[in-house]
Amino acid sequence: MPQLSDIVVQNEKETRGGFGEGIYEAGKRNPKVVALTADLAGSLKLGPFIKDFPERFVQVGIAEANMMGIAAGLTIGGYIPYTTTFANFSTGRVYDQIRQSIAYSHKNVKICASHAGLTLGEDGATHQILEDIGLMKMLPGMTVIVPCDFNQTKAATMAIADYEGPVYLRFGRPKWPNFTAEDGSDFVIGKAQLLAEGTDVSIFACGHLVWKAIEAARTLQAEGIAAEVINIHTIKPLDSEAIIASISKTGCAVTAEEHNVLGGLGDSVAQVAARNKPVPIEFVGTNDTFGESGKPADLLKKYGLDAPNIVAAAKKAIARK
Amino acid sequence: MVNGSNAFKMTSKELKLKSVEYRKKILKYILQAKAGHTGGSLSATDILNVLYNDVLNVSPENFASPDRDRYVQSKGHCVEALFVVLADQGFFPEEELNTLCKYQSHYIGHPTRKVKGVEQNTGALGHGLPICVGTAIAAKLDNKAYRVFTLMGDGELPEGSNWEAALSAAHYKLDNLCAIIDKNSLQITAATSDVMNTDPLDEKWKAFGWAVKEVNGNDIEELRTAFNSLPFEKGKPSVIIAHTTKGKGVSFMENELKWHHGVPSKEQYEQAMEELDAERINLERLSN
Numbered sequence: 320m321p322q323l324s325d326i327v328v329q330n331e332k333e334t335r336g337g338f339g340e341g342i343y344e345a346g347k348r349n350p351k352v353v354a355l356t357a358d359l360a361g362s363l364k365l366g367p368f369i370k371d372f373p374e375r376f377v378q379v380g381i382a383e384a385n386m387m388g389i390a391a392g393l394t395i396g397g398y399i400p401y402t403t404t405f406a407n408f409s410t411g412r413v414y415d416q417i418r419q420s421i422a423y424s425h426k427n428v429k430i431c432a433s434h435a436g437l438t439l440g441e442d443g444a445t446h447q448i449l450e451d452i453g454l455m456k457m458l459p460g461m462t463v464i465v466p467c468d469f470n471q472t473k474a475a476t477m478a479i480a481d482y483e484g485p486v487y488l489r490f491g492r493p494k495w496p497n498f499t500a501e502d503g504s505d506f507v508i509g510k511a512q513l514l515a516e517g518t519d520v521s522i523f524a525c526g527h528l529v530w531k532a533i534e535a536a537r538t539l540q541a542e543g544i545a546a547e548v549i550n551i552h553t554i555k556p557l558d559s560e561a562i563i564a565s566i567s568k569t570g571c572a573v574t575a576e577e578h579n580v581l582g583g584l585g586d587s588v589a590q591v592a593a594r595n596k597p598v599p600i601e602f603v604g605t606n607d608t609f610g611e612s613g614k615p616a617d618l619l620k621k622y623g624l625d626a627p628n629i630v631a632a633a634k635k636a637i638a639r640k
Numbered sequence: 641m642v643n644g645s646n647a648f649k650m651t652s653k654e655l656k657l658k659s660v661e662y663r664k665k666i667l668k669y670i671l672q673a674k675a676g677h678t679g680g681s682l683s684a685t686d687i688l689n690v691l692y693n694d695v696l697n698v699s700p701e702n703f704a705s706p707d708r709d710r711y712v713q714s715k716g717h718c719v720e721a722l723f724v725v726l727a728d729q730g731f732f733p734e735e736e737l738n739t740l741c742k743y744q745s746h747y748i749g750h751p752t753r754k755v756k757g758v759e760q761n762t763g764a765l766g767h768g769l770p771i772c773v774g775t776a777i778a779a780k781l782d783n784k785a786y787r788v789f790t791l792m793g794d795g796e797l798p799e800g801s802n803w804e805a806a807l808s809a810a811h812y813k814l815d816n817l818c819a820i821i822d823k824n825s826l827q828i829t830a831a832t833s834d835v836m837n838t839d840p841l842d843e844k845w846k847a848f849g850w851a852v853k854e855v856n857g858n859d860i861e862e863l864r865t866a867f868n869s870l871p872f873e874k875g876k877p878s879v880i881i882a883h884t885t886k887g888k889g890v891s892f893m894e895n896e897l898k899w900h901h902g903v904p905s906k907e908q909y910e911q912a913m914e915e916l917d918a919e920r921i922n923l924e925r926l927s928n
């Protein structure tokens with residue numbers, strides 16, 4: 320059974336870099352993969368793809384709504400379009416295009432969103448979307464994936480090429496500990512990833528905060544508390560079985576995400592718990608607020624998304640049992 | 641006189657010296673913040689300079705007045721140019737810009753209304769013009785004489801929202817509205833004509849019912865002349881297509897893609913200061 324001590328950091332890399340490598344591999348394997356961007360080819364690390372498959376790259380300019388429409392149309396022609404821009408411009412800006420032209424017709428579009436959450440740094444609130452998981456998971460038929468590190472982002476980027484239907488893939492900008500399997504063999508769409516077994520509290524996390532959950536579990540372990548750490552990289556379809564099994568054992572939970580507590584991973588986990596196995600749950604996320612400029616570490620601390628916040632939430636959940 | 645409250649209009653020479661001073665400060669604060677949109681701030685410096693020192697009826701004293709002119713910066717990423725000009729106008733002490741882009745500062749990487757002098761939070765492109773259409777309609781409803789200005793990048797023009805707004809501005813005959821396009825011909829990935837061509841731009845705006853003027857947007861006199869003749873046509877919104885140089889004023893930044901959000905090294909910063917100081921000395925020698 321997996322343990323905290325099994326987790327080894329290989330290096331620190333940007334998850335968007337994993338996307339860049341992943342789309343290159345997907346493009347190499349599958350001649351139907353097309354990359355689109357709205358003037359952010361560099362930010363999304365599309366360089367190698369554009370170099371080797373220039374005819375399958377569509378630059379639409381700063382026109383994200385148009386990009387979503389073009390992507391929907393490419394699927395009618397049998398292609399697998401990957402749209403690329405920042406997370407706010409991938410979702411909120413173009414929600415009606417996604418809803419009407421992509422989700423409603425269940426189009427095979429892969430919406431790939433970088434610079435999600437707080438950790439993008441200096442650009443501030445206009446670029447820090449904290450609502451996108453909610454927006455996207457509410458759309459019928461939309462798959463929502465939030466990988467936790469470089470390797471997993473690469474694996475997910477490749478996997479969605481072979482997965483029919485619209486997908487929202489969310490990743491970020493900062494260098495972050497990279498610890499999942501290099502070959503992506505531990506990633507399966509829709510299957511929660513058990514990272515460390517524990518009996519006292521379940522910590523469900525996604526994206527960058529999976530690493531924070533691991534740090535928190537290590538602190539808790541030193542204090543004699545055994546936390547179970549589960550990476551919910553696929554928020555929809557949710558692995559309810561894994562959640563029910565874990566909370567049935569631990570009797571309480573914490574959710575952790577770089578997202579508003581309204582509408583994100585926490586809501587999804589809480590609904591599974593309420594329906595199947597009500598237990599105390601604490602929610603680590605932003606609290607109905609916009610972001611601001613700053614270094615990732617400072618922002619995670621200020622907005623209560625750091626490892627100590629997860630530790631405190633775990634203790635509170637345990638106390639409420 | 642355009643700016644009713646401004647009894648001490650600056651000479652063109654004084655304005656040109658202002659531009660040099662602004663460019664130096666923009667680079668200073670970008671260097672300190674280790675972040676910023678350098679090229680587009682430098683291309684837009686002369687436009688902001690003429691707007692705030694010569695055209696807009698906006699000041700810290702009248703900022704609460706319903707009669708003030710309104711300025712919304714659609715290309716919000718070039719916040720450094722805006723903040724430097726607002727500080728110079730006295731909206732806030734310039735030292736506060738030492739916190740630019742730093743944790744817990746209000747001076748974040750895009751305009752926010754937490755900063756005095758900013759009308760509207762921007763940063764997502766393609767939002768400025770629709771907002772200004774709304775404000776211009778409000779002015780007409782209230783029979784007020786104030787005018788509404790927005791500064792847009794040429795790269796942001798493919799956003800469809802701009803063309804929806806362009807239609808409505810002409811439809812409602814908003815001759816109290818002026819859009820300025822900072823046509824520096826570059827964006828993030830490449831030249832605008834390669835990313836998504838929008839030329840011929842003048843014909844597009846004309847076809848949408850706007851009155852168009854093209855100027856050298858780094859030429860103080862040409863900008864003044866254009867702004868002084870607003871509205872270009874009664875009953876039509878006005879657009880100034882300002883042909884500019886991205887990175888204007890610093891030789892190695894001009895027309896170079898990487899300076900879109902490049903941050904200078906200490907040495908590059910010093911070289912830039914030398915070049916700008918040389919320009920200042922040249923200007924000081926000229927008669928008014």
Ligand SMILES: Cc1ncc(C[n+]2csc(CCOP(=O)(O)OP(=O)(O)O)c2C)c(N)n1
Pocket residue numbers: 357358359381383408412677679680681683715717718763764765766792793794795796797822824826827828832886
């Ligand atoms: C809706 C939206 N899409 C993408 C971006 C990211 N972005 C910031 S600046 C920029 C390029 C802007 O080019 P342009 O309008 O020509 O501005 P300038 O060259 O004057 O800096 C892009 C794509 C954004 N801010 N908003």
